[in-house]
Amino acid sequence: MHNVKIIKGLLSLVLTLIIVVTTAPGQTANAVSGTNKTAAQVVSDMTVGWNIGNSLDSYGQKANFLYTSSNETYWGNPKTTKALIDAVAEAGFNTVRIPVSWGQYTTGTDYQIPDFFMNRVHEVVDYCIENDMYVILNTHHDINDNYCFYVPNNANKSRSEAYFKSVWTQIGNEFKDYDYHLIFETMNEPRLVGHSEEWWFPRNNPSADIKEAVACINDYNQVALDAIRATGGNNATRCVMVPGYDASIEGCMTDTFAMPKDSASNRLILSVHAYIPYYFALASGNYTTRFDDSNKGDIDSFFNDLNSKFLSKNVPVVVGETSATNRNNRADRVKWADYYWGTAAKYSNVAMILWDNNIYDNNSAGSDGECHRYIDRATLQWTVPEIISAIMKHVDGTPATISGKVVPTPKPAETPTSTQQPASTPVSSKKPAVDGLKAEYTINNWGSGYQVLVKVKNNSSTKVNTWTVKVNKKDVKIDSSWCVNIAEEGDYYVITPMAWNSSIEPGGAVDFGIQGNGSIGSTVEVTVQ
Numbered sequence: 001m002h003n004v005k006i007i008k009g010l011l012s013l014v015l016t017l018i019i020v021v022t023t024a025p026g027q028t029a030n031a032v033s034g035t036n037k038t039a040a041q042v043v044s045d046m047t048v049g050w051n052i053g054n055s056l057d058s059y060g061q062k063a064n065f066l067y068t069s070s071n072e073t074y075w076g077n078p079k080t081t082k083a084l085i086d087a088v089a090e091a092g093f094n095t096v097r098i099p100v101s102w103g104q105y106t107t108g109t110d111y112q113i114p115d116f117f118m119n120r121v122h123e124v125v126d127y128c129i130e131n132d133m134y135v136i137l138n139t140h141h142d143i144n145d146n147y148c149f150y151v152p153n154n155a156n157k158s159r160s161e162a163y164f165k166s167v168w169t170q171i172g173n174e175f176k177d178y179d180y181h182l183i184f185e186t187m188n189e190p191r192l193v194g195h196s197e198e199w200w201f202p203r204n205n206p207s208a209d210i211k212e213a214v215a216c217i218n219d220y221n222q223v224a225l226d227a228i229r230a231t232g233g234n235n236a237t238r239c240v241m242v243p244g245y246d247a248s249i250e251g252c253m254t255d256t257f258a259m260p261k262d263s264a265s266n267r268l269i270l271s272v273h274a275y276i277p278y279y280f281a282l283a284s285g286n287y288t289t290r291f292d293d294s295n296k297g298d299i300d301s302f303f304n305d306l307n308s309k310f311l312s313k314n315v316p317v318v319v320g321e322t323s324a325t326n327r328n329n330r331a332d333r334v335k336w337a338d339y340y341w342g343t344a345a346k347y348s349n350v351a352m353i354l355w356d357n358n359i360y361d362n363n364s365a366g367s368d369g370e371c372h373r374y375i376d377r378a379t380l381q382w383t384v385p386e387i388i389s390a391i392m393k394h395v396d397g398t399p400a401t402i403s404g405k406v407v408p409t410p411k412p413a414e415t416p417t418s419t420q421q422p423a424s425t426p427v428s429s430k431k432p433a434v435d436g437l438k439a440e441y442t443i444n445n446w447g448s449g450y451q452v453l454v455k456v457k458n459n460s461s462t463k464v465n466t467w468t469v470k471v472n473k474k475d476v477k478i479d480s481s482w483c484v485n486i487a488e489e490g491d492y493y494v495i496t497p498m499a500w501n502s503s504i505e506p507g508g509a510v511d512f513g514i515q516g517n518g519s520i521g522s523t524v525e526v527t528v529q
Contacts, residue, residue, distance in 0.1 A: 043316035049095030049353035057099035103149035138185035176233030316349035436460025472525035
């Protein structure tokens with residue numbers, strides 16, 4: 001394996017020398033290959049990434065900010081070095097997400113970024129580019145508790161638009177000659193700070209405040225994208241990541257979220273964060289240290305959601321942040337990484353980026369949900385190499401290389417013993433289809449819980465504009481669902497589509513799922529109309 005890497009490195013060096021010699025004066029080597037790769041190609045090639053969390057995104061406590069030196073070490077992390085990025089690359093990561101809080105340094109009503117900070121960001125970007133890595137560069141904590149440089153509501157819309165247009169114009173001009181390895185991310189977790197629904201809202205029934213926030217986020221994504229494209233160069237076709245409300249699954253699955261309109265074709269990526277299962281991966285106070293069959297369904301539901309609305313529609317997805325906090329439960333965290341990355345590997349247009357804030361030790365006997373250190377930035381030693389190896393085996397099948405040593409790949413998690421085998425073939429609904437509609441379902445049963453995956457088919461020669469499925473309560477208890485609205489009517493659950501999956505073309509189909517705890521029989525009464 002090391003000989004192959006040496007040969008690849010020599011070939012890369014020769015190619016680089018050729019590029020440097022043939023590149024016109026004043027032009028960067030990165031500009032040669034341009035941004036000719038589509039978003040799907042870039043995401044497929046990104047494979048696995050790592051975040052430099054709590055560094056360039058750290059911010060101070062001045063009321064009016066206006067810092068004249070970098071706050072990179074303000075939250076206790078050492079200054080980012082080339083050696084750190086080299087170690088991350090050696091372990092097998094080929095993507096680095098660089099969270100950056102720009103606002104605290106900007107001056108004037110036109111939000112000018114000072115040279116000292118722009119130069120520092122540029123330096124860290126180049127550490128990654130020199131390792132032939134992909135780089136995600138964003139605007140991060142510019143919506144914080146002290147002073148919000150943007151707010152997703154109508155009262156602050158004009159000011160927020162001006163902020164995004166200014167900073168992305170400056171960032172775009174700084175990096176316009178970089179090739180497709182550099183990806184811009186418009187925002188990080190845009191939300192209503194301090195609102196009762198800051199971190200979660202019911203996707204099927206958002207409040208008026210959330211609806212307004214989602215509309216503003218759509219607008220800010222568009223403003224940022226337009227500013228990037230207007231700087232020209234490779235930015236005309238650079239891949240750009242855009243989030244929904246809070247970068248959450250609810251924020252992108254709610255009906256009113258929309259991807260921006262783009263002058264370039266196939267260059268947009270959905271950005272979403274998923275610390276799941278939440279009570280295992282992130283929650284404080286009320287949490288669990290176990291990862292097993294009882295909470296795997298959260299990961300399954302997450303990818304089913306993404307696939308239904310984005311992946312199956314050729315919109316690639318980057319899970320820009322995910323991690324499982326350290327609760328002194330190393331073995332379960334390895335199982336979590338194995339299952340999570342193994343599920344992601346089923347999709348060619350998904351990339352996962354591990355969050356790392358360099359905090360390892362728990363507070364209050366494990367109640368802190370923010371312990372996400374994977375590499376010690378002072379010693380450059382990996383703290384839980386088994387997790388890294390569990391991740392890497394789903395990327396290219398090779399073990400991680402850490403501190404020059406190959407880390408053995410953990411054994412696969414044992415297959416859970418089910419009291420009942422999942423249905424191997426779809427079962428048709430008992431009652432006849434109405435107007436050419438037909439419902440088929442598959443039961444996945446693991447003993448302590450189950451999923452019912454439903455496919456609604458349109459076998460008619462005309463388009464169906466809406467549909468309704470009824471499921472008998474005697475057969476299932478629905479605790480969660482994806483891609484549908486759930487209501488109750490007497491002895492039945494009444495299931496209706498979201499706005500984006502309500503119509504079915506002739507010969508087409510729509511998929512959704514329901515999930516419950518406990519046991520289930522071998523058949524379910526499902527009717528469709």
